[in-house]
Amino acid sequence: MKIRKLILAIALIVMGVCSAQAQCKFKNTAFKSGEFLTYNLYFNWKFVWVKVGNASMSTVESRYHGKSAYRSSLITRTSESADKFFSMRDTLLCYNTTELEPLYFRKGARESDRYTVDEAFYSYPNGKVHVKQHRQKKDGTHVWKTHTPEACTFDMISIFLRARSFNPEGWKKGNRISFPITDGVKIINAVLEYKGKTTIKADNGHKYRCLQLSYIERENHKEKEIVRFFVTDDENHVPVRLDMFLKFGSAKAFLVGAKGVKGKMTSQVK
Template sequence: MPLSSSVIKCTKTLLVFLLLYCAFGNNASAQCLEKNFAFEAGEKLTYRGYYNWGFIWVAAGEVQLSVEQSKYKEKDAYKFYGTGKNLKAFDWFFHLRDTLTAYTERENLRPLYFDRRTHEAKYNAHHEYWFNYADSTILSKIQKREKPEKLDTLANKPCTFDILSVAYYVRNLDFSKYKKGDKIPLSMLVDNEIHSLYIRYKGVEVIKTKSGERFECLKFSPLLVKGTMFKGGEDMTVWLSNDDNRIPIQVEAKVLVGSVKGILDSYEGLRNSKNSFFKKRKGKLEIEE
């Protein structure tokens, strides 16, 4: 595979794997979240994406994630917004702009609506999902390329998340009750299908910045769905800050050809910055690449 095609492959998967990092939860109870302590409206995270070609990591794209206070059908809600794009240097070859929007209930982060718009060169797709808890169903509407819209109704399961809202739910989990090697179950909606997945907790590991400073991260590997991007299995590793912010710091994953990596580049609007490692970083975090 040529280098240019490999870089584009990385860019196409960057937004997905940065969100799938958190693809786990405890679905044993319908009350999925007791309290949100990790984030608040106004938070914005930016990531750099890289593709590994032999011994070289090549810059490929950027992902941004943000949180807003909003309303959905007159109910208090969070609006989560994610964008993924390739670097402008590659626009002449392959133009990529993906956007994801999710609305959730404010108190327990249960998904209410999810929208994914994919624009990759000449390929366009639009996925929409409406969560109805009165009858435990999910209504979907999907259109790919110029084909007619497809409508479907799925049977929902307790604590099922889309690939964006789950990123914020997982940051509020109590990791202290898990041991190294534990599998934590998840119910997640991906491409009009609800998947029963898990993540394997790998304990605490230290991450080092370019300046030599070190800080603790929670480390884990989710079970991936086999498809056009991943081989399946546990070929992804995630590092989440071991403080009250629980921010994804770094993600690495093997793809069908090579591997990709996402690294936190900048942040703002953190809920718990006063007594955390992020206080003195002034919005930038230079992790070793």
């Protein structure tokens, strides 16, 4: 048992999941301001994958409360033809310090006639983590909660920005990293699991050698995979494909274009 705990502690340190006593900082090696990624969005309709819209992910250097920060967003939009059956208008936004500390997160989700908003406001008084969370429910009512977790806490976008700078050298399939993550007005346990390497063909016609990272949420002793990222096996770790496991079914996003990427995408294969 002591050996298992020691291995877990080492893994958490190596992978950058910090304790609340330390500053929740991490060196960005994967992206630069001005990166803009575009995707085609597909939905599984009666066992057939149908193109239903598009998605985009961007990161720029901005300001948050007067200080330099990264502003990153993920936007998904179904087309007018797909809206007749099911409309999806999701916008995920986050601000992180230039050292990848989470500052703010917002998710606005419109799925058919259902619209909800989740927010998380992060601060670090005296080296402690403080998270204020807000949820606007589909009926328009508002709920606020405050948490002071013992470990650095993330949201879906900020943990992915950090994961892009992980060094996968020496990783083995099945490696898992646990961390707290915001969910509405709760903080739950989540996991990033390394699924190994594979080759993915993007919608730009190119193939890429990719790392697979599975984002899993754990609640009430149950696990649920939310998103699986396929990122380029190079220093950029650009998402080439995203598999999204939604309440109403499954969706996929395939890379169409990548502008403002930090380095050469050496993972491209013939």
